[in-house]
Amino acid sequence: MYPADAEFGFELLVCRWAEESWPPDGERDSAVLVARQLGTKRRRWDTVVVECDPAGLAARAQFGDRTLDSDLLHVVRNAPAEWEWYRDALPHPGYPWRYVRAAVHRAAGRGVVEKRRRGNRIEIRRVAPYPDWVRRIVAVENKPDLDASAARALSDQLERDVETGLADEVWVATAATGRRVEPALLEDVPVEVGILTVSFDPDRTDWATAAVEWHPSDVTPEDAEDDIERATTRLELAERAYGKGWRSFHETMRPDCRHFELRRFGDAFVPHCAAKGRSQTAAECAGSCPDFEPEPPAWRTKGWPIAGGPGKAIRRLLDDRRERVRQRETERAD
Structure with missing residues (x-):
């Protein structure tokens, strides 16, 4: 059971379950960040778990709390402990220095490095050493109905995930059927990929349960420690997960529509369309939707608890919950 019986709703609930219960078959000894629809130009995963x-x-x-993109990472990770001209302090980026200078100004504007001008030179120094905070990256594909055709469509993508080894583990999450042998075990899924069956019931205290039907192999390449390009790409992915999380679905949907609501499902908040009378998909919830109606201007001028309209209140709620999870995970260091 999941909202609207659509893959989008299943995906949101898997993300929330992972925040609460990752890893599926052991005690949590890492802090966990969860994001959705994250990847590279060549590959995008439904769910990404950063341990x-x-x-x-x-x-x-x-x-x-915002993402550090690749240009900012270049500045922040290499900023010196003492004042130094930025072109002496930073390694050559492989592209013109004027772009680095622009990144330096952006970094200083966000307070992630310090900047000063000495004559006609811009000097920088770090505010703190950038930490080595990423342990592992886990990719999860969500297919609630993993039938033979869905497995065939996924097979090539999963094979590439295993071969490239950008993630340390690869999983497929599917809806539990309750059968003695789950159908997912009988489909054409690479042997290195783990299979997770998940069930949801919003009326139960244990609203989300998951069972490992097949354990994944660690697909980290043997030369991973020497692969600078892989390490850089993984750090960029982790940074996007840190800043984005999975609740950013409001950025691609229309919470400013008068019909857009959030409904509780177990321990998760999921979108709901009052006009359709059900949870909508991200593709449906757009300005082109025939039921779309902007919030009345009067709604946007009211004070607390609306403070700018329900759409802005929804955004604040999702952002606050993302920050709460991030804070909870950082407190594991205490």
Whole structure:
């Protein structure tokens, strides 16, 4: 059971379950950040679980709650402890220095490095050492109905995930059927990929339960420690997970529509469309939706608890819950 019986609703609930219960078959000894629809130009995963060093994650919080993109990471990770001209302090980026200078200004504007001008030179120094906070990255594909056709469509993608080894583990999450042998075990899924069956019941205290039907193999390449490109890409993914999380679905949907609501499902909040009378998908919830109606202007001028309209209140609620989880995970270092 999941909202609207659609993959989007299943995906949101898997993300919330992972925040609460990852790993599925052991005690949590890492801090955990969960994001959705994250990846590279060539590959995007439904759910990404970043297992973090708790002390490192707490140190990462010194650089703010927003993502550090690749240009900012280049500056922050290499900023010196003492004042130094930025072109002496930073390794050559492989592209023109004017872009680095722009990144330096952005970094200083966000307070993640310090900047000063000495004559006609811009000098920088770090506000703190950038920590080594990422332990492992786990990729999860969500297919609530993993029938033969869905497995065939996923097979090539999963094979590439295993071969490239950008993630340390790869899983497929599917809806539990309750059969003696889950159908997912009989489908064409690479042997290195774990299979997780998940069930949801919003009326139970244990609203989300998961069973490991097949354990994944660690697909980390043997030369991972020497692969700078892989390490850089993984850090960029982790940074996007840190800043984005999985509740950012409001950024691609229309919470400013008068019909957009959040409904509780177990321990999760999921979108609901009052016009459709059900949970909508992200693709449905757009300005092109025939039921879309902007919030009346009068709603946006009211004070607490609306403070700008229900759409803004929804955004604040989701952002607050994301920050609460991030804070909880950083406190594991204490």
